[in-house]
Amino acid sequence: MKRKVVVALSAVLVSSSLYADSWLKGSVIEVKDEQKTIVVDTIYSGPIEVKILPDTKIKLDDCGWFKERGRFVDIKVGTFVKVDGNYASYAIPAAQSSSQSAVPQNMAIATKVKVKCNPTKAY
Numbered sequence: 001m002k003r004k005v006v007v008a009l010s011a012v013l014v015s016s017s018l019y020a021d022s023w024l025k026g027s028v029i030e031v032k033d034e035q036k037t038i039v040v041d042t043i044y045s046g047p048i049e050v051k052i053l054p055d056t057k058i059k060l061d062d063c064g065w066f067k068e069r070g071r072f073v074d075i076k077v078g079t080f081v082k083v084d085g086n087y088a089s090y091a092i093p094a095a096q097s098s099s100q101s102a103v104p105q106n107m108a109i110a111t112k113v114k115v116k117c118n119p120t121k122a123y
Helices: 002-020
Strands: 024-032 035-043 044-061 080-087 108-116
Touching: 024 044, 035 080
Parallel strands: 044 108
Antiparallel strands: 024 035, 024 080, 035 044, 080 108
């Protein structure tokens, strides 16, 4: 009986971590158009450079009635973003990468970016 309870609780913990909130949240402090990267001043970790690949999904949140699909040019300095992604575990040369430039090892790579068009600010 105890074993079933432990297995059930561990399954709940694992599944709840899969549905966790966005990976990075913060304001964009720099947009590097040539490298297709943005620097996000995150809430907890400080500034982090994030690579935007051609297959990254960009959604514009609070921009109209429905969530619109965005492009890299829609990400501007000062906007609040939520980023889902992961880190590159090894360096990807430009020849093998689907993007314009190489991806260095341990660089954050975005899979989905939500751009807040009208964020509510405290001041």
